[in-house]
Amino acid sequence: MISLDPRPAVIGTRLSKIKRIIAVTGWKGGIGKSVTASTLALLLAKRGLKTGLLDLDLAGASDHIVLGTNGLFPKEMMGLEPPMVYGVKFMSVAFFSSNKAVPLRGANVSDAIIEMLAITQWGELDFLVIDMPPGINDAALDVIRLIPQTEVLAVTTSSVLAHSVLERSLDLYNDLKVPVLGVIENMSGREGGRPKNCAGRLRYDAGLEAALGDPDKILMTKFAQDLRKIAVAILKMR
Amino acid sequence: MHEWALAESVIRKAAEYAAREKLSSVSEVGVSLGELQAIDRKIFSFALQELVKSSFKGLSCCKFRILKDPAAFKCKACSKEFTLKVLKRTDEEAENIHFIPEMAHAFLKCPKCKSPDFEIMAGRGVSIKHIRGGR
Ligand SMILES: Nc1ncnc2c1ncn2[C@@H]1O[C@H](COP(=O)(O)OP(=O)(O)O)[C@@H](O)[C@H]1O
Ligand SMILES: [Mg+2]
Ligand SMILES: [Zn+2]
Numbered sequence: 001m002i003s004l005d006p007r008p009a010v011i012g013t014r015l016s017k018i019k020r021i022i023a024v025t026g027w028k029g030g031i032g033k034s035v036t037a038s039t040l041a042l043l044l045a046k047r048g049l050k051t052g053l054l055d056l057d058l059a060g061a062s063d064h065i066v067l068g069t070n071g072l073f074p075k076e077m078m079g080l081e082p083p084m085v086y087g088v089k090f091m092s093v094a095f096f097s098s099n100k101a102v103p104l105r106g107a108n109v110s111d112a113i114i115e116m117l118a119i120t121q122w123g124e125l126d127f128l129v130i131d132m133p134p135g136i137n138d139a140a141l142d143v144i145r146l147i148p149q150t151e152v153l154a155v156t157t158s159s160v161l162a163h164s165v166l167e168r169s170l171d172l173y174n175d176l177k178v179p180v181l182g183v184i185e186n187m188s189g190r191e192g193g194r195p196k197n198c199a200g201r202l203r204y205d206a207g208l209e210a211a212l213g214d215p216d217k218i219l220m221t222k223f224a225q226d227l228r229k230i231a232v233a234i235l236k237m238r
Numbered sequence: 239m240h241e242w243a244l245a246e247s248v249i250r251k252a253a254e255y256a257a258r259e260k261l262s263s264v265s266e267v268g269v270s271l272g273e274l275q276a277i278d279r280k281i282f283s284f285a286l287q288e289l290v291k292s293s294f295k296g297l298s299c300c301k302f303r304i305l306k307d308p309a310a311f312k313c314k315a316c317s318k319e320f321t322l323k324v325l326k327r328t329d330e331e332a333e334n335i336h337f338i339p340e341m342a343h344a345f346l347k348c349p350k351c352k353s354p355d356f357e358i359m360a361g362r363g364v365s366i367k368h369i370r371g372g373r
Contacts, residue, residue: 006365078242119337
């Protein structure tokens with residue numbers, strides 16, 4: 001008797017009407033991946049682009065708090081249709097965990113991610129932004145394996161530790177032939193010493209924290225202004 | 239209703255398998271449904287029958303045999319083995335597990351030591367158990 005997992009076979013179909021898929025990665029925690037991914041999705045949607053946001057940081061899911069998605073839930077149709085938040089189609093494990101911790105081992109993480117990719121009906125999108133967990137782990141390797149069209153947008157801080165980890169990550173993406181759109185240095189503090197492949201810097205913005213949960217306010221922060229410039233440049237938008 | 243999305247994955251996988259094994263027609267596909275995910279068997283079989291119509295020709299006469307797969311768990315902390323029957327969950331929790339079976343680790347606990355660190359040994363979700371066909 002065989003045992004075949006049917007789910008990966010349909011993932012390509014689920015993503016087939018998405019023009020570009022951008023994974024926001026960074027190999028440390030707390031460096032701004034989630035605020036960058038969420039704000040990028042909001043900026044793209046604001047430009048009238050069809051945009052999705054997928055939070056794949058199962059243990060540290062945060063985008064639902066950044067966007068303020070209280071009371072929303074995916075619609076069960078021929079799969080799950082992500083609810084729309086400020087023009088962004090949003091999917092997260094947070095919809096299903098009732099604000100409880102989800103203690104998963106590596107193989108369970110893969111299973112949960114494959115399930116989400118197999119049942120989520122994104123429809124037509126210009127961009128799908130994926131918020132990744134820190135590091136290279138089951139989630140990251142699965143995204144690279146199951147979504148070969150993924151492009152990486154890497155986030156780092158100006159810390160020498162973050163830069164060192166970043167450089168190792170860029171080497172690996174290179175070996176895995178994953179295109180890197182660029183590196184964003186967030187909460188930029190140190191003068192000089194730009195990271196490799198730097199696409200731009202985001203200032204530390206004391207106003208960001210108070211804007212979390214309210215997309216209108218987020219879009220008015222200096223953080224969003226800085227990110228808009230970087231996005232326009234790396235995505236070659238006008 | 240999200241049964242349709244998983245049924246579609248079964249059809250795609252069967253077609254992929256038939257192509258790889260150079261089967262010109264598939265007569266039967268055996269699919270097991272894990273007790274934990276609690277897929278609606280009627281909706282799922284109906285979806286399979288509908289979706290197969292617009293799929294690869296070799297699948298058009300295919301029968302689907304739906305098998306039950308009882309859930310079995312083993313605690314990583316204390317090694318206790320247990321079944322789904324002994325675990326309490328609210329309707330909302332069951333629904334969340336229905337969408338993503340891994341949510342079991344958020345809502346269910348080992349009946350002996352209360353750890354959420356258990357292994358789902360069997361009966362998680364949808365799996366293809368056999369594909370029969372001819373060259
Ligand atoms: N440029 C910034 N200015 C101010 N606060 C920031 C900035 N970038 C991130 N933060 C804050 O740092 C915290 C961690 O950010 P988060 O996006 O959750 O990081 P990660 O996803 O990498 O773990 C959040 O509270 C966020 O608001
Ligand atoms: Mg995060
Ligand atoms: Zn136990």
